[in-house]
Amino acid sequence: MIDLYTWSTPNGRKISILLEEMNVPYKVININIKNNEQFSKEFSLISPSNKIPAIVDNENGKSIFESGAIMLYLAIKYNKFISENDYWEIMKWFFFQISQVGPFLGQAHQYLYYNPGKSKYAEEKSKNYVKLVYETLDNRLSKSIYLGNKYSIADIATWPWIARYEMHKVDIKKYNNVLRWYKLISKKPKVIKGYNVSGIHQDIPQP
C-alpha cells in the first residue's frame, strides 16, 4: 500500500492518475496547501522542501518527494508506463515536463493568471515560455499519438498541466495536436478517477 500525500494540483494529480492507471492500492492523505499544512514538522520529514506530492511505500518504508522521482520509482517498481524499447523517447519528454512544462506553466499561473499587471517583464517572459511549451508539445504530437511512442509516464506527467490551459492564456484550439492528445487522455477512465482524489473537486476542463 502506498500512502500518497497530495492536493488538487497538477503535480499531485500526476501521481494519483499514475497509481490509478497502474491499479496500485493507495491511501490519500490530504495536505491542504491553502491552509499551509505542507509546512508541518511531520510532513517535512517526508517532503523536505514542504511541497506536495510525496509518498511512503509501506512495503519497504521508503519515502519519496519530487513528483518526477515518485513517478520513476513507481514506474520502475511496477514496470508499467515505461518501456525498455521506448525508454529514451519517454525520458526525453518526461524530463521536458519536469524541467520546463511544470516550472514554466507554474510561473504562468502566477504572472498571467493570479497577478497580472504587476510586472510587464515577467508577463512577457512567461508568455514566451508558455508559447515554447505549447509549440514544442504540438510539434512532437504532430508526429506521434503520445509523447513517447506509447502512453507513458511522459503523458501522465504532462497532461494535468495542460488541463490548466485556461490559466496559460493560450487558445488551446490553435494547437491542434495538443488538443487531440489532451482530449484523448481526458477520456481515459483512470485519468478521470485520478483527477479528483484530493482537495477541491474540479471538473476536467473540456475545450
Ligand SMILES: N[C@@H](CCC(=O)N[C@@H](CS)C(=O)NCC(=O)O)C(=O)O
Ligand atoms: N518540483 C516539485 C514541485 C512541487 C510543487 O510545486 N508542489 C506545489 C503544488 S503543485 C506545492 O506543494 N505548493 C505549496 C507551496 O509551495 O507552499 C515536484 O515536481 O514535486
